[in-house]
Amino acid sequence: MYIDQNKIMNFSNNCFIKLGMPEEEANIITEVMLEADLRGIHSHGFLRLPIYVERIQKGLIKNKAEITEENNSTSSLVVNGNYSAGQVAGKYAMEKSIEIAEENGVGLVAVKNSNHFGITAFYSLLAAQKDKIGIVISNVAPLMPAIGGKEKVIGNNPISIAAPSKEKPIVLDMALSNTALGKVIFHKGNNMKIPKEWGVDAEGVPTDEPEKILNGGLLSAVGGPKGFGLAVMAEILTGVLSGGDFSKMIPSMYDTERKQSISHFMLTIDIKKLIPLETYYSNIDQLISFIKHSSKAEGVEEIYMPGEIEFMKEENNRLKGIPMEHNIFNQLNELAVELNVEGL
């Protein structure tokens, strides 16, 4: 089914406002979830609304942001999210990183004590929309074992890099395991089996039941040591560098008894400080042309740039409405009853 975009936005905003959140902050969280669903990343869309609400209700995420700045140098800044919503702290920090880059060429903001901030590309795209390159990394609760290990010690840390082009930006948005936790949750919510390559149960045995992966199981890293290595460096650039939590210090987002302290790394590069913008845009055009017009393998009709398919989905979904599984639709309407706001 497809839900009208304004309807779901109003519903989402009303849920947060009901919990005492200022409208402006509610809008940011809604905007990030909307962007995820529009881009077809349903694992990070309105599917997450009930858990955000529950965490706010339990005081694990603040219903009013209290963001403070610490330790700034010319081109770097540490932001303390003080357990505000990750989307609110994340947007604040990325905008700071863009400002610093405008001034000095490069801007690095390390965020600590934040929360789950939704799709990473939301933040890197803020830079790309301003003729800049954005590099954004977050840590999350540990989900992957080390190479040779069977205990979850490292997060399936997402990395996004966005670079502007004359048309749509080129956007990489990836995590390092074979799948995203959100996809497992999505399959569980829809009573669907999952491919056995996605993860193993608590005993280390591959399973096609999403439930078993969520309860103590784990996901394996892309590319073996390379994926694990990237995940470790992501953990250092986020939790360690910001002075926040990392690895086993971070409980699951679905453990509703404990606060999470999530860290983000937000780097912006102001392109025009390095080369003239027109040179950059003509070079990017040339690179896109090299790639998109390269010889295709048999049976392939089009070669896509990183992020291109997501922009196509976004355009399509803006017209058709937000695609939603029945099961999620029902969960959101149950939430409406609980919070006494108008349902979908």
Add this chain to the structure above:
Amino acid sequence: MYIDQNKIMNFSNNCFIKLGMPEEEANIITEVMLEADLRGIHSHGFLRLPIYVERIQKGLIKNKAEITEENNSTSSLVVNGNYSAGQVAGKYAMEKSIEIAEENGVGLVAVKNSNHFGITAFYSLLAAQKDKIGIVISNVAPLMPAIGGKEKVIGNNPISIAAPSKEKPIVLDMALSNTALGKVIFHKGNNMKIPKEWGVDAEGVPTDEPEKILNGGLLSAVGGPKGFGLAVMAEILTGVLSGGDFSKMIPSMYDTERKQSISHFMLTIDIKKLIPLETYYSNIDQLISFIKHSSKAEGVEEIYMPGEIEFMKEENNRLKGIPMEHNIFNQLNELAVELNVEGL
């Protein structure tokens, strides 16, 4: 066989000096190749000496560096390598990046018109040795097709991130294909077959003959779209951002009729500008402990941090000498005769 470290260093330096290169520059190139062989990355070790020599002889790499600085902002700088040796331009640029970071928290240096600069970890480690985090990326001649393509359009671009710890730094040093081109060259030089997953011949058919991959073949990306996406972003952060060459503009290093214009991205983060160094070092210790002491899978005796095995090899090889295949030993002695320097 094992070659004495001083002997191979003298030999390598003498080759470059014979070509009119200043001793200081010869030393840098030798140092980077030595580091590769010590760390067990033989694909980037003295195996590359003959091709560097040939490119210098043909004027494709300058025998005397002419490095100039362009477009600097507070925290960023463009360095023009003017076709100097990649190692010389690379070390110069990384040291600049470290200086800028010391001043401003973050330092970004984009290098254009450089050459093949050896192992990427050599440069990121320069930052780690100074209590900083180094992120280094290079582009190289295209070796991988796009997802759905069969034409080589994107380089097997190496990425290295190094972070200091109280003991050895944690170092990621990876490229994005299933193997490194140097490993293919290594196998070819030793008349060894290669695994069929490493690449395909010019017709797109998987092959176990290294020769066929070198002559028009290609390597496939790690993790499919993720590896390809990372390689594209690496190309943007190097060739596009520096105003240098990228993708199909770059000929192979083994095409000895054409200059290469290689670009590097060198970012340094001064940790102490974000958090106190003692906090950082105690957090890194904690992270290492979480990972190394996590439960091991059956049959596994030790879990290693990224880069740890390479440091063990380095220690070992410093005592035993540089491991070298007979075939490479013979090639280097032929080079000695050609250049009229003392052989190995």
